Amino acid sequence: MKTETAKFVEALRARCREVREDEPLRRHVSFRIGGPADVLVIPRTLDEARAAAGYLFSERIPFIVLGAGSNVLISDAGIRGVVVKLGKGLDHVAYDGDAVVAQAGAGLPHLARDAANRGLSGLEFAGGIPASVGGAVVMNAGAHGHAMQDVVHRVRVITPEGERILDGAALGYQYRTSVLQTRPTVVVEATLRLVRSDPETVRARTDAWLRHRGETQPIGPPSSGCVFRNPSADHAGRLIDLAGGKGLQLGGARVSELHANYILNGGDANAADVVGLMHKVSVLVMEKFGVRLEPEIKFLGEFPAQSTP
Ligand SMILES: Cc1cc2nc3c(=O)[nH]c(=O)nc-3n(C[C@H](O)[C@H](O)[C@H](O)COP(=O)(O)OP(=O)(O)OC[C@H]3O[C@@H](n4cnc5c(N)ncnc54)[C@H](O)[C@@H]3O)c2cc1C
Incomplete structure (x- = not known):
């Protein structure tokens, strides 16, 4: 496996200037949570993106794409294999x-x-x-x-x-x-x-909506925004609030007091804390309203079977 990885890392480096091994992914996501990727490829031009993705597809090497990392939860064990991050440089x-x-x-x-x-x-x-x-x-x-x-x-x-x-x-x-x-x-x-x-x-419209967000959503602490999708004709945050979920805590993760569909990383939260808290919140909402909440955030990497809500 190691020699195989070394071979495709070399091939990726020939196509793309920035290829990092064993890179902590918490540095690349808004939640600031997650273990390392075996290989992180960061194309800085369209040609590099074409070459890297083209190579990975042609060699049938599975990979995960990451953008700004603002809607993902990376597992504590990280990601075995390749992640391709599209950001700075590819931003014309x-x-x-x-x-x-x-x-x-x-x-x-x-x-x-x-x-x-x-x-x-x-x-x-x-x-x-x-x-x-x-x-x-x-x-x-x-x-x-x-x-x-x-x-x-x-x-x-x-x-x-x-x-x-x-x-x-x-x-x-x-x-x-x-x-x-x-x-x-x-x-x-x-x-x-x-x-x-x-x-x-x-x-004026952009500013008004930004102001409204500032008053109704926590913008400071690390998070991935809303963790659950809104059920049809309702708001997950409203249901979580009424079910008593606001302020619930598990390890370093906490349900926001301002917007109950946000889970915040208090600084030392890990992915297991977030998953456990999402599970607790889903149970509360199911018990109170009979509504099954579906995650909006994407779980990337390996999570223990049945652990994600
Ligand atoms: C504070 C905060 C507020 C937020 N508010 C909102 C909101 O109001 N509305 C809303 O909809 N969302 C909101 N979000 C969530 C998030 O910003 C959105 O879902 C956003 O679209 C994710 O974009 P990203 O570049 O961060 O994608 P990532 O989180 O990096 O990835 C999300 C998914 O898209 C895939 N992906 C990313 N880029 C590519 C690509 N170039 N090609 C193929 N696949 C790709 C990834 O594999 C992953 O499955 C919020 C998040 C935060 C932290």
Whole structure:
């Protein structure tokens, strides 16, 4: 196994300047939790992303893609195998009329602010979502009644069959999901269609929603945002609050007092604490309302069988 790993690490290094071994993933995720990846590949250009993903697909080496790491829980044991992280370097943004072409590693909040300053409307909802463009496209990130599906025109992806351009309409968008979550795909670029408007108006809406988030959601402590999906026509946070979940604690993990669908890392939380706390909260909600909460965050790496909620 070791020689095999050494062989493909060498091949990856020939294609991509930044390849780290035994890299702690907590440094790469907003929760600040998680063990090491055997191999972390960080393409800094589109060509490096193409070469690395192309090689991994052609050699049938499984890998996990990471964007800004703001919707994941990495296991304490980390990830055996390869993780490809798309961020800095792969973050070029170009404007063409009311369209914006953004590479997957571009930061969504920065893009939303930049678009607002240019008087382009459509991304006001995204000012406080700490995603990469790629992660937001895959997750159909959204807030305030809007989501990525409203603006995604097309995406450039790398698949085992090669590079493709997919129309937004073909992405099977639904609440916080897309077909991109069901196939081995690396999103490397997205074209978003925005609407020309008055910069003052777009900025004011972006700021108002940011202020609202600041008052209703904990922004300081490390977290992965909302841990559960909202059940249809309801809010997971409301149910958790009414079931008595606010402030519950397990190890270093705590349910936020401000927004009950947030679990916060008090500093020394590990993945087992978060999973255990999610389990406790689900049981409370099931007992009180008969509603089964589904996780929104993605569990990456190995978790003991049946341990995830
Ligand atoms: C404080 C806070 C507030 C948040 N608020 C919101 C909110 O209001 N609305 C909302 O929807 N979400 C919210 N989130 C969650 C998170 O920001 C979104 O889900 C976001 O879309 C995740 O993007 P990411 O780049 O961080 O993806 P990651 O967390 O890195 O990855 C998420 C998933 O997408 C996959 N993925 C990532 N990038 C790619 C790519 N380029 N190609 C293929 N697959 C990829 C990963 O494998 C993983 O399965 C919040 C999170 C935090 C920490």
